[in-house]
Amino acid sequence: MTECALGALRVGYVPGVTVSKWARIWGERFPESPLELVAVPQAEQEAALREARVDMCFVRLPIDREGLHAIPLWHELPVVVIPKDHPISLFDEVSRADLADERMQDATDIDAMATTVELVAAVGGAAIMPHSLARLHHRRDLTYRTVTDAPDTRIALAWPIATESPAIEEFIGIVRGRTAHSSRGATEQKKRDTTAERKKTPDPHKKPSRQKTNPTRKTSNPRQRNTSRRRGR
Secondary structure, X not given: OOOOOOOOEEEEEOOOOOXXXXXHHHHHHOOOOOEEEEEOOHHHHHHHHHOOOOOEEEXXXXXXXXXXXXXXXXXXXXXXXXXXXXXXXXOOEEOHXXXXXXXXXXXXXXXXXXXXHHHHHHHOOEEEEEHHHHHHOOOOOEEEEEEOOOOOEEEEEEEEOOOOOHHHHHHHHHHOOOOOOOHHHHHHHHHHHHHHHHHHOOOOOOOOOOOOOOOOOOOOOHHHHHXXXXXXX
């Protein structure tokens, strides 16, 4: 069953976040409601929301939550990116102590992570970053391993408190795994069905309109009357 059309929605996402799954579900449920996906640099995630460049945004915590709603969604495992022939590649996971003697490349700038990965490939060393970014910038000559004691990062879905709309509520439901016929979606559909049924059902208090009819006149055949009289005689 096709849902009713909602307003257009602009959803931003920072590097490493994949939104194709939710975009596909949105398109199936609300084909008449445009969903615009906007790539947002990590350094501009808050500004994009506060300047209304996007209606919602997948952000990487922490952020200043003043004036913003934020729903934490998932954690990102920290990994270390290393050359494929590095001795550390023999292990499934490592600790920061195992990296003490390594030349660590600066990986604090999320938006410059592609350059960081290129440095590891060109001059060696290692770089710790979220798993999603290591996968995003993966190269055949590099690999990565989980770092067990490095702090992880967390992705959240954020939007301004002052910005509320049915489209935002529906997108939150999609991200949280709500089906088209459950909770809020089912309630809204029931309201629409009820409204449609009311339009179809006639009002019992409304007087029916009079229709003009052409009554059929009863005509008698004088010959038939005369024949009956003769038979009666």
